[in-house]
Amino acid sequence: MFYLMDKKGLEQYKKRLLDRKEQLQDIVSRAEQDGREADGEIANDIADKATNSYTKEFLFKKSNDDRFILQLIQEALERVDAGEYGVCVACGGEMQPKRIDAVPWARHCIECQNKQEQGQL
Numbered sequence: 001m002f003y004l005m006d007k008k009g010l011e012q013y014k015k016r017l018l019d020r021k022e023q024l025q026d027i028v029s030r031a032e033q034d035g036r037e038a039d040g041e042i043a044n045d046i047a048d049k050a051t052n053s054y055t056k057e058f059l060f061k062k063s064n065d066d067r068f069i070l071q072l073i074q075e076a077l078e079r080v081d082a083g084e085y086g087v088c089v090a091c092g093g094e095m096q097p098k099r100i101d102a103v104p105w106a107r108h109c110i111e112c113q114n115k116q117e118q119g120q121l
């Protein structure tokens, strides 16, 4: 095992993950509420229907993105507990610190992320 992250560093990333998770859970549950309110408005005022469905679509997409990141954060936290945090899930190599700093819930190292974006993974 060539995994070098120290315990203190790990705790810091874990805290960042937990903070972000809490934030996103807040946003997602608020978006769900806004979605329901938009439903109510559509029923009340047919003339605004187009605007409202646009808003709803936006909120839905936004909350889907947030949900996806929440999922990634959850997986990252599981990797923290399993002692596998900071290791790329594709190549098993250690992730670059700047990669984890930028995206603490990243699953792939920079190299594998590039490959994935080019459809090679």
Ligand SMILES: [Zn+2]
Pocket (backbone or CB within 6 Å): 088, 089, 090, 091, 092, 093, 108, 109, 110, 111, 112, 113
């Ligand atoms: Zn990799």
